Structure formats: structure tokens, C-alpha cells
Amino acid sequence: MPRKVLKLLAGFEKPWFVAGGWAIDLYLKRVTREHNDIEIAIFRCDQLALQKHLSGWEFKKVIPGSKMRAEIWQEGEWLDLPVHEIHAEKKDSDLSHLEILLNESSEDEWMFRRNPNITRPLSMLGLRSENGIPFLSPEIVLLYKAKKPTANDEVDFNNVSQVLEKEPRRWLKQAIQVCHPGHVWLEAL
Secondary structure (H helix, E strand, C coil): CHHHHHHHCCCCCCCEEEEHHHHHHHHHCCCCCCCCCCEEEEEHHHHHHHHHHCCCCEEEEECCCCCCCEEECCCCCCCCCCCCEEEEECCCCCCCEEEEEEEEEECCEEEECCEEEEEEEHHHCEEECCCCCEEECHHHHHHHHCCCCCHHHHHHHHHHHCCCCHHHHHHHHHHHHHHCCCCHHHHHC
16 A cells, blocks of 8 residues: 555655554564555645645545544645644545645654654654655654554554664653653553
């Protein structure tokens, strides 16, 4: 599925990254579990450029706090926080559904949406697979997954925590300590 996203976003000139479980698998260079969907992360400032690039797709913005209620995302409509998730669909496409996650940034830093004091240099935000697919660094993915880990999130954490390098591991541990003191993942980091 990540290759389909690479094809779909060919020519999109803004940064984007495969996110979620697929990002973990791209980091590990193998498929570790079944995936039901695919998510990409973009910067909030690039949302209208992506909307234009995916012209002909149907977009819905997910309304936070509404138990996943989604409303039409109108062409040219600017989405501010707390809205951070968009679902895109195109029935006759090779990839019929795409989840888009809006990420915060300022100049040369990514900022964690849930706590803007947690940052990461943009240069450390993502990696590239051998096939040229950009994906979020695993420590970023796991920080998002730490809020309410599902069974798949636990699998992803267990797979990555075994191989995560020293600096990303330290950063992730500090970020989880700030956002989720006492989290069970802290022991493994």
C-alpha cells in the first residue's frame, strides 16, 4: 500500500510521510502485521496544496470529541486545530481511501499537537525506505500511539523498541514521561 501512496503523491511538492503502522513496517523493512488502512502525515500549512493535488477526491474532516463524526471538507476551507484528521476517498482510484494527519510545525521544528513543548527538528522527522517512500520516524509514530495503545500499537512498540537507536529512544522516553507519566512503555525504553 505505501507504493500506491508514492504513486498517488508523485508531483506533490510538499513534504509528506507515511504514518502509523505502515511507517513502523517501513522502518523495520518488513510487514509485521495486517493493516486495515494507510495514513500519511503532512504539515498543516500544506493542507490546501494536498487538497488541490488530490482534485477529484472526496474529503471529510473528522470533528474531534465527536466520536469520529466527519463532515465534508469544502474546497479551499482552512482547517485549524483541533481538527487534525482528514479522510479522502475516490472510488475509482487504485487507492480508494487515505487518512491524512495534519502536523504542526514552526520554521525548522515539528511540534507535537498534544503538547507543543515537545518538538523535534524537521531534519529528524522522517526517513526514506529503500524504494524512496518517505515515512515518519518511529519515535514520532510511537509517541502518537502511546496515548491509548491498541493491540496493534503494542505489537508496533514491541517490534520497534527492540531496535530503536539510542538518541530516538531517549527522546521518545522523555516525551512519553512528559505526556504520559507512569506509562508502561517507559520500562522498556
